[in-house]
Amino acid sequence: MSSNKQNEIALAAVKLFEQKGYRATSVQDIADAVGLQKGSLYHYITSKEDLLMQIAHQAILQFNQQLQSILAEDISAREKLERMIRAHLTMSIENLETTTVLWREAFSLGEGPQEVIARMSDEYLNLVTQILTEGVANGEFQVAEPRVTALAILGACNWVYRWYQSNGSLDASDISSVFSNLFLNGLLR
Amino acid sequence: MSSNKQNEIALAAVKLFEQKGYRATSVQDIADAVGLQKGSLYHYITSKEDLLMQIAHQAILQFNQQLQSILAEDISAREKLERMIRAHLTMSIENLETTTVLWREAFSLGEGPQEVIARMSDEYLNLVTQILTEGVANGEFQVAEPRVTALAILGACNWVYRWYQSNGSLDASDISSVFSNLFLNGLLR
Amino acid sequence: MSSNKQNEIALAAVKLFEQKGYRATSVQDIADAVGLQKGSLYHYITSKEDLLMQIAHQAILQFNQQLQSILAEDISAREKLERMIRAHLTMSIENLETTTVLWREAFSLGEGPQEVIARMSDEYLNLVTQILTEGVANGEFQVAEPRVTALAILGACNWVYRWYQSNGSLDASDISSVFSNLFLNGLLR
Amino acid sequence: MSSNKQNEIALAAVKLFEQKGYRATSVQDIADAVGLQKGSLYHYITSKEDLLMQIAHQAILQFNQQLQSILAEDISAREKLERMIRAHLTMSIENLETTTVLWREAFSLGEGPQEVIARMSDEYLNLVTQILTEGVANGEFQVAEPRVTALAILGACNWVYRWYQSNGSLDASDISSVFSNLFLNGLLR
DNA sequence: GATGAATGAGTATTCATTCAT
C-alpha cells in the first residue's frame, strides 16, 4: 500500500514546514527527506499546497472531534471547559509541529482551502462558545459576551505553539491547571 | 525629504504584507503600489527583508513603550493590568495591519532579525509578568505561575488580529472590558 | 548519460567566456548556445562561477600533469626545458580558448576558488624552477635567480594566448623552437 | 581647474580597478572613494568605460614614449635592449596598479577603444622587434624570428604584474638584470 | 558644481510541476 509512503511524506513535510516554514520548504527538501526524487514525489502527492492542506485539515479535524466528544459527555459546564482546555493543550503540545503548521502556515493556502480550514476553526469556536452559554444557562458561569470570551480562551490556548518548549519545567497538564484556574477563578484574590 | 517617500513605501508594504503575506508580496508589488520602478525602490529600502524588519521592529517597540509607561504609573496592579489590556487591544486594533504583519510575518525574517524581535517580545512578556508578581506581592492577585499566566493573557490579546473585524459590533473598548473581566474575575459565578 | 550534456555546456561556456569574457557572458547566453532554457541549465551546473572554476581547474591540472610527466623522465635538464616549452606551447595553442579563459578570466573567481588556481599555478612554477636548479646542479645551466628566471620563461609562454593567431605562418612547433633557442642560447652571437 | 578632481578620480579608479576588477567596480565605489555622489561624478567623467580607456591609453602611451626615446639614442642594440627591459620593468613595477589595469582590464573595453589600445601595443611590439633586427643587421644578435622573439621578451616582461610583490627581495633593477642576462646569454653554460 | 531621485534593462538563481522512459 502506498499509504505508508504517503504517511512518511506527510510526516517529513510537517517537520520541514515547522522548521523552515511552508514557503521556504522546497519540494526538493521533502523529496530529500524521504529519499525520493522530486519527480517521484508526485506519485504520492497532488501538489505542495495539497500536502499542506492535508496536514492542516487533519489537525483541525482532530481538534474538533476531540471537543465534540467532550461536549457529548454528561458533565457540568465547568468540567467541560476544564477538559476542553486540558485536551486542547495536550493535543497542541503532543503534536506541536502539526499544530504549529496549522496555525502558522495555513495562511499560505489558496483562498478555497484556506476557507475550509477557517470554517472548521469557526466550528471549533462555536463549540467552545456553547460550553460557555451552557454554563451561563445553568447558572455556573457569568459571561457577558460568550463569543468574545471563547475567543480569549482559544487565543490563550492556541498561542501556546509560540512559546512552549519541551525542555521547560511545565508539562501540558501543569499548564492546563494554570489556564483553568485563570479562566475559572480569575486573578483577584 | 525622503522620509515622506520612505513612509509611503512602508505603509504600502504593510498593507501588502497583511493582504498577501510577506513571501507572496513581490518587490514589484510594492513598487507598483507607490508608483515607482522596482529599481527606484532601492533608493529607499535596503532590502525586502529589511523593510519587514523595520515594520516589525517599530510595531513591537511601540507595544513595549506603551506598556513601560503604564508600569511607571502609581496605580494598583489591577489597574495596571486593565490599562495594559486596554492599551494592547487598542493598539492592536487601531494598527491591525501592522500588528498582523508583526505576529504573522516576522517568522519570515532571517535568524538575526528574528531574534531581535523575539527578544523584544520577551521583554514585553516580562513586563506583563511583573504586573502579576506585583499584584501577588501586595495581596491583590493570587497567581501560581505568573509567567505562564502572563502568556495566557498575552496569547488571548495577540490572537485578536486573527478574528477582529472592523465591521463587528464590538470595538476595542468593549473587548477590553470583556477580557479584563475574564482575567480578573473568572467565569465562575 | 548527463556527462555528455555537461561537456557540451562546458565547451559552449569556454567558447563564450573566451569571446565575450566571463562577466559579459550571461547564463542565458550559455543556455541559448546549448539549446536549453536558462532554468534547465541548473540541472548540470551549480553556478556560473562553478562552471568557470571547472574550466580553469581542468586546464591548470592538465598543464601540471603534463609537466610532471616530463620531469619524471630520465633526460638532461636542457631536454626537459625544451620539452616543457614545446608541451606548454602546444597545449596552449591546441586549447587556445581554454587557456585564454584560464589566464584571463580566473581573476573573476571568488577568493576561495581563485586561490586554488593560484596554488596550482605556483606548483607549476615550482616544477619549472626545479628544472633550472637541476640544470645548475649538474653544470648544464648558469642561472643566478632560478625562480625569477622561471617566471620569465613562463611569462613568455603564457603571454602566447594574447597574440597567437591560428592563421599565422608559425605553428606551435615553430614557436617552441624559437623560444627554446632564445632561452638556451640567448640573443648574443 | 577641474583637472585636480579629474586626476583624483582617475587615481581612485585605478586603485579600485586593480583591486576588484573593472566589472566588479561600481560607479558608486568610485564616487565613494573620492567623496562625491554618483551623479556628481559625471561632471568629470564621460562614462565608466571612458575612465578605463583614459587609464589604459595613458599607460600604453607612456610605455611607447619611453621606448621611443631609447631607440633614438646612439647606442648598441644590446644596450638598447637592456635599457628597454630595465625601463619597461621599472615602469611596470613603479606603476603596478596602472599596468595591471592595462593588461588585465582593457579587454573589458568596447571594440573601438580596445582596438586603439591593441594598435598601440602593436606599435610597442614593433619597436622591440626593431631593436632585434637592428642587432641582427650589425652582427650583434642572432635571431631567426625577430617578431616572435620580441613577443617572448614582451611576454616575460608583461607577465610581471601577475607575480611581482613589493615586499619581495628583488627590486625592478634586480629583475632587469636577471631578464637581460637570460635573453642575452641564455641558460646554457 | 553638486545632488539625489528616477530609470529600465539586466543578472543569476529558484522552484513547482510535467512527462517520456
Added chain:
DNA sequence: TATGAATGAATACTCATTCAT
C-alpha cells in the same frame, strides 16, 4: 513505481546613466 531531464515563470537585487533642481 521511479527517474531525471526539461520547463518557464518568477524573484530580489544591481547598476550605469540621466536630469531637474
